[in-house]
Amino acid sequence: MAASSDNMENINSALCEISKEKLTNTHLTTLQTVTKALRDEQLRNSVDREALGNLYAVLSRLYVDFHHLMEMDSQEEGSLCYKLTAECFRAHRNACVQCTQNQCCLRDLGSIKLSFEILAKLLKISSGGSxxxxxxxxxxxxxxxxIAVGNQLCKDDIWELGFPHIFRDLLELPDEKAVSYTCMVIHTCLDEHKTEQLVKDTQQLKLSLKIMDLCRSLPDVDWTIFIATQHFLKSSELIRKMYTEMTNDAxxxxxxxxxxxxxxxEKEKDCLMPLSVAQFLASCFTDHCRAVLTLSSxxxxxxxxxxxxxxxxxxCEMTSDCKEFMALQDHAGLLSTTVDLLKEVHLLGKTSKNVFTAAHDFSLTRPGGADTHPVFGFKAQLIRLIGNLCHSHIVNQDKFEPDES
Known part of the structure; x- marks a missing residue:
């Protein structure tokens, strides 16, 4: 079957056979040919509704076969069915590349809903690791x-069907590619309204916490970083709720x-997050900053x-003449707390030999020397923050009286 615009009839005929006959490896070869043909932009744009309907019929047939496979527990037939399902999804995937017409047609046929039903079944049997x-x-x-790219109706359908449980189950898979693709889908579907849904209850919040955990455990998956920076950081309520539920590691x-x-x-002159997020982080600092004093023990x-x-x-970065966050200069208690902490750190370093002592010798406590200790430069940063909070701010300058001890 040649991959050209004049073989649509052959594609339709082959797909009809797959949807009705007993599945064989020959059908897999046929589907692979269809997948390859749909890579061609000209053919893809000329695909008619009948061909897409037949492609959907194959996927429907495969969904029905899952029921029989689960009952019979036939490993050989199962393997062929999974391979055919993967190939049918590939054909669907290729049909949607930069083609709104095909996206809308497959959506109208019910391919999105059917795909989630198949994914749910695959997730139930994925523990075997095949x-x-x-x-x-x-x-x-x-x-x-x-199917979601550039198509709001498809995005909304995918979110409604996948959020939060199937998305979270997919993110729990021990397969980095599947997890990465799932994050791609979530990123594509997310918008301001959907981001706010993440804070509605515990189950929704778990999805965002899982994505943040993946930022740490799968650092090579860029989609998690994109989700966090382009969506999560723009929601002060989500950041607040996530931070409250997180471990210190997270x-x-x-x-x-x-x-x-x-x-x-700063380089792109783009505001990363709303001021309310910065104010929340400032409150976290003022409420818990004395935890750093435990490093002396x-x-x-x-x-x-x-x-x-x-x-x-x-x-320190936010108050370094970044106009979006300079309102932190007026944040209640931030200046006084920072000054008090600097005094405590200085006094603690004078009263006994510890990590806050001015004349350090960390070689006995931490390999690599002083500059590898987490508290290295802490006092300098406190002084920097005090300077930033007082810069061009007469009220704060008048409040601040340096300690002469």
Missing amino acids: NDIYDALRCGVQFLGN RLTLLELILAQLGVA ESSDDQAAMVVIRLLDIL
Whole structure:
């Protein structure tokens, strides 16, 4: 079957056979040919509704076969069915590439709903770790990604059917490609309204927390970073609720991401997040900053202290003449808390030999020397924040009286 615009009749005939006959490897070869043909832009744009309807009929047939396979537990027939399902999803995926007409047609036929029903069944049997099953899952998610691009109706359908449970189940898969493709779909579908849905209850919030966890555990998956920076950070309510539920490890991941993105936003002259997020982080610092003092003890909680250190780093960046966040100069208690903490750190370093002592020798406590200790430069950052909060701010300058001790 030649991959050209004049073989539509042959494609239709072949697809009709697959939807009605007992499945064989010959049908797999036929589907692979259809998938390849749909890579051609000219043919893809000329595909008629009948061909797409036949393609949908094949997917429907495969869905029905899942019921029989689960009852018979036939490994050989199962493998062929999974391979055919993956290939059928590939054909669907290729049909949707930059083709709104095909996206809308497949949506009207019910391909999105059917795809989620198949994905749900595949997820139930994925624990066996069969590569054929994972391949079908990957291709199914890729199809959802392609049908969603540039098509708001498809995005809304996918979100309604996948959020939050199927998305979360897909993100729990021990398959990095499937997880990456799922994050791609979530990123494509997300908008301001859908982001706000993430905070409605515990189940929704779990999805956002899982995505943040993937930022740490799968650093090579860029889609998680895009979701966090382009959507999560723009919602102060979501950031507040996530931060409250997070472990200190997870908080550090979020804070490191914010710190990195502040530098990017500064270069691009783009506001990364609303002022309300910055104000929340400032409150977290003022409420918990004394946790850093535990670093003077051998039995300290490094993670809680590191959270304070990262919060300070972020506040320093935000108040470094960044007009979107300079309202932090008026944040209740931020200046006085920072001054008091500097005094405590200075006094603690004078009263006993510890990490806050001016004449450090960290070689005995941490390999690599002083500059590898998490508290390195902490006092300098406190002074920097005080300077930033007082810069061109007469009221704060009048409040601040340096300690002469």
